[in-house]
Amino acid sequence: MSLTRRILLVEDEPIINAAVTDRLVAEGYDVVRAFDGPGAVEAFNESNPDLVLLDVMLPGFDGHEVCRRIQAVRPVPVLMLTARDDEADILVGLAVGADDYLTKPFRMRELVARVAALLRRVDRAAELAGRGSTDLGDVRVDAAARRVWVSEDEVHLTPTEFDLLLCLAMNPGVVLTRERLLDEVWGWADASGTRTVDSHIKALRAKIGTDRVRTVHGVGYAFEVSA
Known part of the structure; x- marks a missing residue:
C-alpha cells in the first residue's frame, strides 16, 4: 500500500482554505494548514510535506518569501496560488523556487490535477536518475x-x-x-x-x-x- 502524500496548504482566506482542504482530503491526501507567512515556514519545518500549495498574498510575509525560505531548507514542489495573472509576478514566483502557478479563481478539478502532476514528476525523478x-x-x-x-x-x-x-x-x-x-x-x-x-x-x-x-x-x- 502506498504512503499517503502530505500537502502543506498556505491560504489566509478561511473559506478557501477549508474548501481546498476538504477536497484534498477527499482525494486521499494528508493536509497540514497554515494561514500566514511565519506559520507556513513553521508548519513546513514540522510536517515535512511532499508538496506545498502556497498563496502569494499572505499576512506576515508573502508567499514569495515563504517559498524562498522553505526551498533553502530542502527542495520541494511548490504550486503558487495567485490572484493576478501577470507574467512579472509569475516570473518572481518561479525565480524563488515555485514549480507551477494557478490563477484564482480556479476549479477544484484543475487544482487536484496540478497537484497529481507535480507529485508524478517527483516519482519520475528516480527513473531519470539512471541516465x-x-x-x-x-x-x-x-x-x-x-x-x-x-x-x-x-x-x-x-x-x-x-x-x-x-x-x-x-x-x-x-x-x-x-x-x-x-x-x-x-x-x-x-x-x-x-x-x-x-x-x-x-x-x-x-x-x-x-x-x-x-x-x-x-x-x-x-x-x-x-x-
Whole structure:
C-alpha cells in the first residue's frame, strides 16, 4: 500500500482554505494548514510535506518569501496560488523556487490535477536518475544528482526547470512542441497550459543563457548546443 502524500496548504482566506482542504482530503491526501507567512515556514519545518500549495498574498510575509525560505531548507514542489495573472509576478514566483502557478479563481478539478502532476514528476525523478550525466557543449546535466553546470559554474534550478532542461537536452537540436513539453514535463494531457511552458522557458533562459534555448514561433523550443 502506498504512503499517503502530505500537502502543506498556505491560504489566509478561511473559506478557501477549508474548501481546498476538504477536497484534498477527499482525494486521499494528508493536509497540514497554515494561514500566514511565519506559520507556513513553521508548519513546513514540522510536517515535512511532499508538496506545498502556497498563496502569494499572505499576512506576515508573502508567499514569495515563504517559498524562498522553505526551498533553502530542502527542495520541494511548490504550486503558487495567485490572484493576478501577470507574467512579472509569475516570473518572481518561479525565480524563488515555485514549480507551477494557478490563477484564482480556479476549479477544484484543475487544482487536484496540478497537484497529481507535480507529485508524478517527483516519482519520475528516480527513473531519470539512471541516465547519468550528459555534456552538451558548455552545459553539463547530471540526471542522477539533478545538478547543472554552465561553463564550469553550477546553476541552481527548480525541480521544474531541471526537468524542462533535461527534456530539451535529451533531444538536442530537436524542436519540441509546447504540447509535448506539457505532457513530458508537467504530465498534462491537454494544451491548456502552454503559457506555463513559455514562463518556465523564460525563467530557465535567465539562468542558463538566452542563446541555449531556441524559440520556433508557433511551434515550440529546441536546445542549442554551443560550439
